[in-house]
Amino acid sequence: MAFTAADAVRTALTNVRIFDGRKLSEPTTVVIDGSVIATDATGARRIDAGGAVLLPGFIDCHVHVAGPETPESLVAHGVTTALDMAAWPLSMLAAVRAVRDSATVRSAGLPIIGPGGPHAGLSGLAELSVIGGPAEAEPAVAARVAAGSDYIKLVLEAPGDGGPDPETAKAVVAAAHARDLLVVAHATTVGAYALGLDVGVDVITHVPTDAVLPDADNARMAAGSQVAVPTLTMMKGIGELTGRAEVFDAALATVGALYAAGIPVLAGTDANHTPGIPYQPPFGESIHGELELLVAAGLPAAAALEAATALPARHFRLPDRGAITPGHRADLILLDGDPLADIRATRTITRIWCGGIEYAPAGA
Secondary structure, eight states, rough: BBBGGGSSSEEEEEEEEESSSSSSSSSEEEOOOOTEEEOOOOOEEEEOOOOEEEOOOOOEEEEEOSSSSSSHHHTTTOOOOOOOOOOOOOHHHHHTTOOSSSOOEEOOOOOBBOOSSSSGSSSTTHHHHOOSSSSHHHHHHHEEEEOOOOOEEEEEOOOSSSSSHHHHHHHHHHHHHHHHEEEEEOOOOHHHHHHHHTTSEEEEEOOOOOSSHHHHHHHHHHHHOOOEEEEEEHHHHHHHHHHHHHHHHHHHHHHHHHHHHOOOOOOOBBBBBTTTOOOOOOTTTTHHHHHHHHHHHOHHHHHHEEEEEHHHHHHOTTTSSSSSOOOOOOEEEEEESTTTGGGGGGOOEEEEEEEEEEEEOOOO
């Protein structure tokens, strides 16, 4: 729940240690002026943070919004920006986008899928999203642009498993890139990952559940400047639901190898309330578990924090957030703990600002 509008006036947070992407600063002052971070503390109300840690608001790079209540659920746990990776019906997405003074939501809108595979069986989706060949790629992308999609979501399967064929997938990527739109590919098998690399997608979300990604594909991904959103929270949930511990073991190994290969790894949870999806991570709360899983996969704590702040801002073209910098949105999280010493400290939120408006943390 947000506080009153009076809380959006100029505020000076004194004696805070800022996470700068690598380390914590010495105690300093951060000024919130309206919706942005500023430097002039003249006339500001002052809050002594007592040496607490200040982080940029978290960016969850993979959610599926469920309704207009989603943004508040996100921000209550420090997620001030969410990247929706497919939402339907579009009327529901419009209701989410109409929410003001809460977490920012960017969205792919309707995904693009093939005639088979698991997604073609989701209620209400196949008739809206299936394309049958390369000639349908341009109209499909154009329709999503007209509906306000911020990027394109392409659901890939291994060749022969019901997803778009290579020629169709390549045509979708070309149509999106012609409009300067990013293409995010769903890929949960080694074959689907390879297809994503073949057709030149920009972001691959999830990691294979059938095997560890081969080193050769890691090298291709690094050379192609692509990024990964592994959604370890979902991979762990699938492994637990199916009783296949090897699914999550492979996911952890793949993420460790991606990071070691120099591929940017971004934090995404796959939070959803979608009917037909067997595992549904909670909105907002699950970002903290995702950061812990990234550390378990081999990322240093600082890299895990970057995966939910600066890296998503950079790779999803959000230049006004992801760092505590004058002129950026005042999306901020104050912690009662040091997440560089123990990543679990991200759960110790004492104050949250989203666009300069203070929100009460969950449970407060």
